[in-house]
Amino acid sequence: MLSWPEPFVLRAFLAAVGLALIAAPLGCIVVWRRMSYVGETLAQAGLLGVALGLALHIDLTLAVVIAAVAAVGVLTMLGRQRVVPLDSALGLTHHATLALGIVAIALAKGPGIDLMSYLFGDVFAVTSTDLIWVYAGGAVVLAAIFYLWEPLVRLSLHEDLATAEGLNPRLTRAAFDLLLAVVIAVAMKIVGILLVMAFLVVPAVAARPLSGTPARMVLLAAAIAVTSTIFGLWLSLSSDLPGGPSIVIAMCTVAAISLLAGSFRQG
Amino acid sequence: MERSSLSLSQQTGHASPPATAGCGHDHAQNHDAAPVANALISARGLWLRRGGRDVIAGVDLDVLPGEIVTLIGPNGAGKTTLVRLVLGIDKPDRGEIIRPVSTRIGYVPQRFEVDAAIPMTVEGFLALGWPVPAKDIAKALDDVGARRTAHQQLSKLSGGETQRVLIARALLRRPNLLILDEPASGVDFAGEAELYELVGKLRDERHLGILLVSHDLHVVMAKSDRVICLNGHVCCSGEPEHVSQHTEYARIFGPKGASSLSVYRHHHDHAHDLAGEPKPLVPDDSDGRGS
Numbered sequence: 001m002l003s004w005p006e007p008f009v010l011r012a013f014l015a016a017v018g019l020a021l022i023a024a025p026l027g028c029i030v031v032w033r034r035m036s037y038v039g040e041t042l043a044q045a046g047l048l049g050v051a052l053g054l055a056l057h058i059d060l061t062l063a064v065v066i067a068a069v070a071a072v073g074v075l076t077m078l079g080r081q082r083v084v085p086l087d088s089a090l091g092l093t094h095h096a097t098l099a100l101g102i103v104a105i106a107l108a109k110g111p112g113i114d115l116m117s118y119l120f121g122d123v124f125a126v127t128s129t130d131l132i133w134v135y136a137g138g139a140v141v142l143a144a145i146f147y148l149w150e151p152l153v154r155l156s157l158h159e160d161l162a163t164a165e166g167l168n169p170r171l172t173r174a175a176f177d178l179l180l181a182v183v184i185a186v187a188m189k190i191v192g193i194l195l196v197m198a199f200l201v202v203p204a205v206a207a208r209p210l211s212g213t214p215a216r217m218v219l220l221a222a223a224i225a226v227t228s229t230i231f232g233l234w235l236s237l238s239s240d241l242p243g244g245p246s247i248v249i250a251m252c253t254v255a256a257i258s259l260l261a262g263s264f265r266q267g
Numbered sequence: 268m269e270r271s272s273l274s275l276s277q278q279t280g281h282a283s284p285p286a287t288a289g290c291g292h293d294h295a296q297n298h299d300a301a302p303v304a305n306a307l308i309s310a311r312g313l314w315l316r317r318g319g320r321d322v323i324a325g326v327d328l329d330v331l332p333g334e335i336v337t338l339i340g341p342n343g344a345g346k347t348t349l350v351r352l353v354l355g356i357d358k359p360d361r362g363e364i365i366r367p368v369s370t371r372i373g374y375v376p377q378r379f380e381v382d383a384a385i386p387m388t389v390e391g392f393l394a395l396g397w398p399v400p401a402k403d404i405a406k407a408l409d410d411v412g413a414r415r416t417a418h419q420q421l422s423k424l425s426g427g428e429t430q431r432v433l434i435a436r437a438l439l440r441r442p443n444l445l446i447l448d449e450p451a452s453g454v455d456f457a458g459e460a461e462l463y464e465l466v467g468k469l470r471d472e473r474h475l476g477i478l479l480v481s482h483d484l485h486v487v488m489a490k491s492d493r494v495i496c497l498n499g500h501v502c503c504s505g506e507p508e509h510v511s512q513h514t515e516y517a518r519i520f521g522p523k524g525a526s527s528l529s530v531y532r533h534h535h536d537h538a539h540d541l542a543g544e545p546k547p548l549v550p551d552d553s554d555g556r557g558s
Contacts, residue, residue: 032385150396156385157392157421161433164354164374165396165440211386212420 008124013233015126015134015190016247019199020225022138025145025218026183027200027225029176031208032156036201037090038075042181043196044094045071046188047101050118054108061133061185068181071097076177101193121192123233123243133186141179148175153214191244198248199225206255209262224254303329307370307444307476313352313362315345322348323359324500330444333474335466335490339481339510340497346480347377349497350448353478370444373437377448377480379429381422389416389424389432399439407435411465426453430462438469444476445469451481463490 005013030039049067053060071093078089105115117125145152151172154162163169187196203225204217211217232247302309306329315323322345330336338346351357353364354374366372381387387395393404408414413431416424424432430450437445447466451459467490470477479491495504503510 032382034382034384153385153387154396157381157387157395158376158379160351160354160356161374161376161379163356164372164376208384208386212388213386213391217386 008126009233009237011126011128011131012123012243013230015131016123016229016233016243017226018131018134018138019187019190020203020229021222022134022141022183023187023199024203024222024225025142025149026176026180027202027204028207028214028218028221029152029156030180030197030200031204032153035180036197037087037094038177039180039184039197039200041075041090041093041097042068042071043184043188043193044097044101046185046193046196047118048097048104049185051101051104051108054105054113061130061189064185064188065182068184069178072174072177072181076174117192118188119192119194120242121188121190121195121244123190123236123247126190130186130189134190137182137186141183144175144179148172152176191247195244195248198251202248202251202255203228206251206258209258209265225251228254302365303331306331306365307367308353308372308478309365310349310353311363311365313349313359313364315348315352315357315359317348321499323352326362326497326501328353328478328495330476330478332443332476333470334492335470335477335479337479337481337491337494337507338497339494340502342482344498346482346497347448350446350478350480354446371440371442373434373440373442373445375430375433375437375445375447375450377452379433383422385422387421389413389419389421392421392432393436393439403439404435407439408432410438410469411435412461427455427458427462430454431465434465434469442475444478446478448480449482450479466490 030036045067046064048071049064050060052058052067053063056063075090075093078093079086081089102115105113105118151162151167154165154167155169155172159169183200184196187199191199203221206224207217207220211220228250229247232250233243235241235250236243236246302311308328308330310326310328313323313326313328314321326345326349328336328349338349340346348357352359354372355364355366389408390401390404393399393407405414405417408417408431411431411434413428413435416428416432419428421429421432430453434445434447434450445466450462450466454462466477466479469475470490491507493504494507494510496502496510
C-alpha cells in the first residue's frame, strides 16, 4: 500500500516508536504507584507551559518541562494536605490546569496558535528537532530509570519498608516525578495533552495480566506499545484517520483483550 | 496548661527513682539517662508532637541482644509512631536515638498489602534491592516455614504467609535486631500463635534482639522478656507479670485485658514447670541489667 515512506511518515514512525519505548518503564511505575491522575495533571500543566513559552519566546518543549516540574511541586504539597482525599484534590488540579492553560494560551495569542494541535498533537507534524528531543531526551530518561529501577519498585511496594531499609523516598520520588515531567513534555507534541498519559498507562495495563515479574511487565508493555504504534499509524495513513488517537485506540484494544483474558483466567 | 500536665505524665513514664513510689513494679525504665552499654538500640527522652498533641511523650527504650521487648498499648497509643522513630523513618521533635554501628535492623511492617497491579514473586521480592544467592533465599524461606510460597505472587499470599515472607526478607539482611509491628494483624488465631512461636525460635537460635508491637495481650506475653505499656508516655514496663499487675495497666486495658492475662499466666507457669526450660528471665529487669 505504501511505497517508500515520505520523510514526514518516517519521522512520525520514529517519534512514536521512540516514545513508546521510553514510556513503557515509566508507565509501569505510574500504574504501580497509582499516579495516573498525577500524570494527567502534569500533562495539562503543559498547556500553561506552552503559554509561558510563547510569552517568553523560549523553546516550547523546555517551557512545558518547566511548567510540569512546577506542577509536580504543587502536587507534592497537595499530597501532604489531609483535608480531602488525594484523588479529589487531583480532580481539582486536573481541571484547574486545563482551564488555566486554555485561558493562558488565549491570552498569549501568538500568531496562528492552534489549540487543537496541543490538545491532540499531530504525529505527522513531528520535526527533526522533535526527534532529537525524543531520542536524546529518551536516552537520558531511560538511563536514569534504569539506575533508579530497584528503588522505585521498592517504593511502589511499600514505602515505609523501603525507607527503613535505607532508601530516601523523597529524593527517589522527586527524581521520578522529574523524569515523568520530561517524558510528558516530549510526548505532548506527538500525541497531545489529552492523550499523553494513554501512552504511559495503557500499555502497562495491557501487560499486567500477562506478567509475573516487574521486568517482564516493562518489556511486554514496550512490545505492546511499539506494535500498537506501528499498527495505529498504518491505520491512520491507510484510512486517513488522526494519528495519535489511532495509536491509542490500538493500545486500548490490546489492553481490553488482555484484561478480559486475565479476568477469565482468574474467575 | 497542657504542657504542664504532659510533663507530669512524662515523670510517671521514666521518672527519677524517688518518683516510682506509686509505680510499684515499674523499674525497667529506671536506669539512668545513659544508654545501656550493650543495647542494640536506645531511645532517650523521645517527644513527637502531631496535630496539637504529644503522640510520643518522653519515651525511653532499650533493646538488648537476645531480648524480646513487647510494646503494648491501646489504639492510638503511639506504638507504630515509636517504631517509626526508632527506625529513622520519622524524626523526633526532641530526644535522641542511639543506634550503634554494629546494629543491623530487620523490619517487618504492620500492613503489607501489595497492590495487585505490581507483579512480584516471593523470590523476586526477597532478592529486590541487593544481590542474594538463590540458595540463601530458599534457606530464608525454609527458616520461616514458607518455602512453598517461593514462586507465588506476593499479592496472592495469605496474611500469615505475607508476614513470614517479610520476616524472611528481614532475615536476609542478617539483622541482630528484628522489629515487628503487629505481625499478627490479618492472621487467624492459630496462625498468630505459630507466628509468635517463630519469633521466639528466631530469638533462641540467633540471639536476636526483638522489638515487637502488639495490641493483643495474652498471646504476645508468652515469649516476652519485657513488656512496655505505652500510652503516649510509658505507663509501666517490666516483666509480663509485673506489668499485668500494674494499676495503670489495668486502668488502660480494663478488667477484661487483665483477666486474659491471668489466663495466659497460668498457661505460662504450667509450660514452664513441664518443660523446665531455663528462661533468661530475672525477677527484676533493672537488676538483671545492672549485673
